[in-house]
Amino acid sequence: MSVLPDRISNQDEISYYEDKTWVQCEAPGCLKWRLVTGADLDQDKPWFCNMNPDTLFSHCSVPQGAFPNESHLQKHGLKMVYSLMPVGSFVLVNARCWPRWPAILCPDPNEEEYARLGSDGYVEYYHVEFLGKPHTRYWAAAKYVEPYSIPFKKPHYRTLRGAIKKSYEVAMEEATKVKEMGCQERLEMCHFRPQELLAQAQTLMHSIDRMLKQSPDQTESQVKITD
Numbered sequence: 001m002s003v004l005p006d007r008i009s010n011q012d013e014i015s016y017y018e019d020k021t022w023v024q025c026e027a028p029g030c031l032k033w034r035l036v037t038g039a040d041l042d043q044d045k046p047w048f049c050n051m052n053p054d055t056l057f058s059h060c061s062v063p064q065g066a067f068p069n070e071s072h073l074q075k076h077g078l079k080m081v082y083s084l085m086p087v088g089s090f091v092l093v094n095a096r097c098w099p100r101w102p103a104i105l106c107p108d109p110n111e112e113e114y115a116r117l118g119s120d121g122y123v124e125y126y127h128v129e130f131l132g133k134p135h136t137r138y139w140a141a142a143k144y145v146e147p148y149s150i151p152f153k154k155p156h157y158r159t160l161r162g163a164i165k166k167s168y169e170v171a172m173e174e175a176t177k178v179k180e181m182g183c184q185e186r187l188e189m190c191h192f193r194p195q196e197l198l199a200q201a202q203t204l205m206h207s208i209d210r211m212l213k214q215s216p217d218q219t220e221s222q223v224k225i226t227d
């Protein structure tokens with residue numbers, strides 16, 4: 001994620017940022033913002049504190065400097081751009097009036113895409129599958145989606161009641177397993193899957209089912225072959 005000039009509104013402010021870019025460290029336990037001068041930034045690659053040419057701020061343990069908020073940036077003609085996180089990433093989504101909810105970045109079963117890019121080529125929305133009971137899916141604005149960070153502490157939400165409270169508890173329980181998984185493994189546990197994959201799985205299930213019915217004495221070896 002980084003900040004780039006959007007539209008020119010105030011030349012003095014722009015000149016301060018000229019040749020500088022705010023970049024966010026993508027280490028899950030860090031996520032600090034660094035003001036980087038004259039760096040060759042490849043927006044498609046992850047960025048970490050140790051890539052900062054400014055050696056005063058080139059380590060995750062160094063506290064973040066003063067970082068302006070998004071409305072301040074907009075006022076000065078700058079916009080925040082978000083690095084594209086890989087499909088299968090484990091994230092937290094900040095939705096209005098909900099606690100930060102754990103989710104997996106996964107393709108929309110209808111569109112088969114997991115990210116929507118704006119006209120400038122940067123990600124604007126992610127398709128997420130929320131953990132919990134039941135799993136639900138949603139296109140969330142990129143600014144509300146952040147990598148699931150290791151030091152994330154379970155907050156107290158006294159306002160959560162009934163089914164939502166139960167769902168949140170299930171989600172937090174699932175989260176402990178999901179954070180240990182790789183991206184591919186996470187995609188396989190998603191409930192909302194592209195139709196094609198679902199159809200393939202169903203065909204496989206049917207053929208296993210048929211095999212089990214046809215030859216009960218050879219079942220074991222045949223199932224292993226299919227596997």
Ligand SMILES: [Zn+2]
Pocket residue numbers: 025026027030031032048049050059060061
């Ligand atoms: Zn860092």
